[in-house]
């Protein structure tokens with residue numbers, strides 16, 4: 400559990416740490432004193448997934464480095480899509496690539512439901528067909544208008560078309576599927592950074608009420 404985090408409640412705070420300390424870093428009393436279930440430490444699952452173990456998924460990672468080590472909130476991001484065996488297909492200024500390494504820490508959006516057996520059998524063929532288009536020649540690449548995101552979204556829409564479902568715009572896809580996960584990932588990264596510097600991250604329970612009301616709005 401190299402990047403595992405856990406959370407426990409004490410003296411009006413939620414405290415995030417790598418491990419439960421003997422004494423609460425806020426008040427100095429024993430950290431796990433109460434028998435109340437709501438105060439028991441809980442593991443916070445990492446929002447990152449090994450993309451090579453995620454079949455038929457949309458993946459997002461920093462263009463350089465990794466989210467937990469290198470991402471500063473403004474770094475360039477790169478996206479791709481996996482086939483059914485975890486090879487990542489992606490497009491950049493040198494064309495289409497098929498990677499079996501390098502996508503070990505990603506934000507991941509699964510693209511199909513377990514019930515879609517028919518589709519999974521066709522997935523790799525659709526992906527190869529999409530890659531074969533001249534749209535993805537290196538000379539067609541444009542950093543803003545014809546990039547990694549254009550490629551993955553074109554493929555997502557090709558899959559939706561095959562199922563006779565409505566196409567998604569970049570904006571719809573991002574807002575519905577990507578942003579909820581990237582928000583969670585940014586929060587996790589900031590907690591990890593705080594813990595790397597100070598061993599703990601504190602959330603006042605009043606802050607938490609505020610976050611809840613913000614999330615509800």
Ligand SMILES: [Zn+2]
Nearest residue numbers: 409410423426
């Ligand atoms: Zn305390």
